[in-house]
Amino acid sequence: MSSNRKPRDKRMSIEEVVGSLESGMTIGIGGWGPRRKPMALVRAIYNSDLTDLTIVSWGGADVGLLARAGKIRKLVYAFVSLDSVPLEPNFQRARQSASIPEVVELDEGMFQTGLRAAAQRLPFLPMRAGLGSDVLVNNSWIKTVTSPYDEGHGHEELVAVPALKLDVALVHLNRADQHGNASYLGPDPYFDDLFAMAADKTYLSVEEVVDTAGLTVDTPVQRLLLSRMMVSGVVETPNGAHFTTCTPDYERDERFQRAYAAAASGSDEDWQAFHDRFLAGDEASYQAAVQAFTEENAK
Amino acid sequence: MSDYTRADVCAAAIADAFSEDGEIFASPMGLLPTLGVRLARLTSNPDLVISDGESVFLGGTPPLGGKDVVEGWIPFRRVFDVVAYGKRHVMMGATQVDRHGNQNISAIGPFAQPKRQLLGSRGAPGNTVNNRTSYWVPKHSSRVFVEQVDIVSGVGPARAESAGTAASRFNDIHRIVSNLGVLDMGGADHTMRLVSVHPGVTVDEVVAATGFALEVPAEVPVTREPSYEELLLIREMLDPKGLRFKEVPND
Numbered sequence: 001m002s003s004n005r006k007p008r009d010k011r012m013s014i015e016e017v018v019g020s021l022e023s024g025m026t027i028g029i030g031g032w033g034p035r036r037k038p039m040a041l042v043r044a045i046y047n048s049d050l051t052d053l054t055i056v057s058w059g060g061a062d063v064g065l066l067a068r069a070g071k072i073r074k075l076v077y078a079f080v081s082l083d084s085v086p087l088e089p090n091f092q093r094a095r096q097s098a099s100i101p102e103v104v105e106l107d108e109g110m111f112q113t114g115l116r117a118a119a120q121r122l123p124f125l126p127m128r129a130g131l132g133s134d135v136l137v138n139n140s141w142i143k144t145v146t147s148p149y150d151e152g153h154g155h156e157e158l159v160a161v162p163a164l165k166l167d168v169a170l171v172h173l174n175r176a177d178q179h180g181n182a183s184y185l186g187p188d189p190y191f192d193d194l195f196a197m198a199a200d201k202t203y204l205s206v207e208e209v210v211d212t213a214g215l216t217v218d219t220p221v222q223r224l225l226l227s228r229m230m231v232s233g234v235v236e237t238p239n240g241a242h243f244t245t246c247t248p249d250y251e252r253d254e255r256f257q258r259a260y261a262a263a264a265s266g267s268d269e270d271w272q273a274f275h276d277r278f279l280a281g282d283e284a285s286y287q288a289a290v291q292a293f294t295e296e297n298a299k
Numbered sequence: 300m301s302d303y304t305r306a307d308v309c310a311a312a313i314a315d316a317f318s319e320d321g322e323i324f325a326s327p328m329g330l331l332p333t334l335g336v337r338l339a340r341l342t343s344n345p346d347l348v349i350s351d352g353e354s355v356f357l358g359g360t361p362p363l364g365g366k367d368v369v370e371g372w373i374p375f376r377r378v379f380d381v382v383a384y385g386k387r388h389v390m391m392g393a394t395q396v397d398r399h400g401n402q403n404i405s406a407i408g409p410f411a412q413p414k415r416q417l418l419g420s421r422g423a424p425g426n427t428v429n430n431r432t433s434y435w436v437p438k439h440s441s442r443v444f445v446e447q448v449d450i451v452s453g454v455g456p457a458r459a460e461s462a463g464t465a466a467s468r469f470n471d472i473h474r475i476v477s478n479l480g481v482l483d484m485g486g487a488d489h490t491m492r493l494v495s496v497h498p499g500v501t502v503d504e505v506v507a508a509t510g511f512a513l514e515v516p517a518e519v520p521v522t523r524e525p526s527y528e529e530l531l532l533i534r535e536m537l538d539p540k541g542l543r544f545k546e547v548p549n550d
Contacts, residue, residue, distance in 0.1 A: 032375060059419075077419055078419055078420065078421060078422075079418045079419035079420070079421045080418070080419055081418055081419075086418065087416070087417065087418065091416065092415070092416040095406065095412075095413055095416035096412065096413055096414070096415065096416055097412075098411065098412040103410075105405060105410075105419050105420055106420070107420055107421075107422060107423070107424035107425045108379065108421055108422040108425065109379045109382055109383070109422060109425035110424070110425065112376065112379050127383070127425075128383070128425065128428045128429055128465055128466065128469070129382075129422075129424050129425030129428060129429065130424050130425070131424075131428050131454070131459070131462045131463070131465055131466035132424075132427075132428060132451070132454035132458040132459045132461070132462035132466040132470075133420065133423070133424035133427075133451050133452060133453075133454050133458070134405070134410070134420075134450045134451040134452070135420060135424050137451075138410050138450075147465075153464050153465075153468060154464055156463070156464055156465035156468075157462075157463045157464075157465055158465050187353060187354035187355070187374065188353070188354045188374040188375060189374060189376065190374070190375060190376075191375070191376060
């Protein structure tokens with residue numbers, strides 16, 4: 001029995017989270033495209049010795065960075081985009097050079113359904129999406145299932161969307177307490193709760209760790225997306241979703257994103273320079289370099 | 300007000316694609332489709348449910364990029380619910396679209412190693428077997444209108460049919476609007492057919508810019524001109540900055 005009779009304190013450092021991961025793991029990354037991505041954790045994986053990862057993501061620069069670093073053995077996605085830069089240059093580069101050994105491109109709704117199946121501990125869930133499309137041709141391991149019911153249209157043959165079971169989910173939210181209860185303050189929860197429930201372990205990074213009472217002092221209870229029973233570790237990483245959005249704490253850093261995209265679609269030297277300036281160090285040195293970049297460009 | 304532009308014609312043609320939808324979620328991808336949907340809501344179909352393209356349903360009809368009264372919440376997860384629910388008409392882009400109405404936004408070339416990786420299939424496979432789907436092509440050319448798409452993201456009627464009842468029940472490829480004309484899937488065996496050519500465009504031009512044998516009826520009407528009211532709404536209210544000309548330049 002713990003002495004203070006409170007739930008566990010799950011605060012961890014970025015290094016502790018990444019140190020607990022293993023090569024070959026299946027890692028789901030929350031957020032959506034260039035929005036509320038756990039970028040501090042992604043940057044630390046980019047800089048780690050981890051290899052052969054299976055990455056499951058509605059992709060943005062998380063996928064681009066990990067692809068560029070050669071970390072991905074298998075990629076599961078429905079799209080990869082930076083929105084204001086429609087195509088992710090590092091992802092494009094990886095695909096066009098076939099450097100990701102296994103590629104699973106799903107329909108967006110199938111992706112959600114796969115997470116739902118895993119979250120419900122089901123092997124699959126049925127849906128229409130995918131039928132007739134090349135998603136089922138390019139992923140011939142995805143099966144269909146015949147409905148046992150005839151609703152007047154015969155026994156429909158539906159896609160048996162396989163569960164997207166994750167070893168680990170990484171998500172970034174606005175606020176959490178030290179136990180892992182967490183809220184999103186922006187307009188969209190994305191699918192972070194589904195990622196958490198589809199995973200054996202979930203590591204949560206947040207802009208700010210507050211007292212449990214502070215979570216609902218000025219925020220409706222409906223904004224609490226994650227319960228501590230879904231969360232293994234909490235990392236406080238201010239600006240940790242940079243350069244993606246973390247509304248209302250901050251919006252996307254468009255100027256930085258353009259610099260990233262330019263480096264990613266440029267020469268090897270261009271990328272090396274970007275890497276050396278921003279990515280080679282730890283999170284604190286990244287944030288310092290971003291601050292210097294911002295000040296430089298404000299002049 | 301006869302000095303309408305091609306972009307205005309496209310906006311009105313897109314609006315017409317949504318005019319008979321009733322009270323459903325109109326889900327436009329990109330600028331001209333958004334303009335057209337908002338135009339429809341202010342003219343032919345005030346019941347349309349529209350969003351800010353992010354996470355809320357809008358109670359009014361703001362200009363492009365504008366805000367309005369919020370009448371509902373539509374985060375990404377609920378978009379998928381509405382896709383399956385079916386009360387939705389999406390107008391998507393198409394990097395390639397073929398004679399059978401199959402659409403590709405995934406990649407150009409072989410999937411294993413594309414010549415050019417695009418976005419990925421996004422929601423196209425699910426959209427096309429669940430709710431009404433239209434396509435918007437701002438540059439009608441034989442690079443877009445191809446004999447056969449490299450990767451089938453959006454599913455045309457023939458593919459849906461051969462995939463079975465579950466795929467074909469709700470498959471409804473409604474219109475393809477381009478900068479040159481309006482097309483639909485009303486040709487023989489549900490192939491693509493020319494419905495109208497925009498003012499100033501000839502049938503031959505459309506045929507030459509299409510990389511497959513397009514069904515061309517004996518009489519091809521001219522796409523209707525935007526009305527005085529529509530031009531006023533487009534110019535003064537919905538797109539006073541002329542953002543539409545970035546997508547469809549003034550010729």
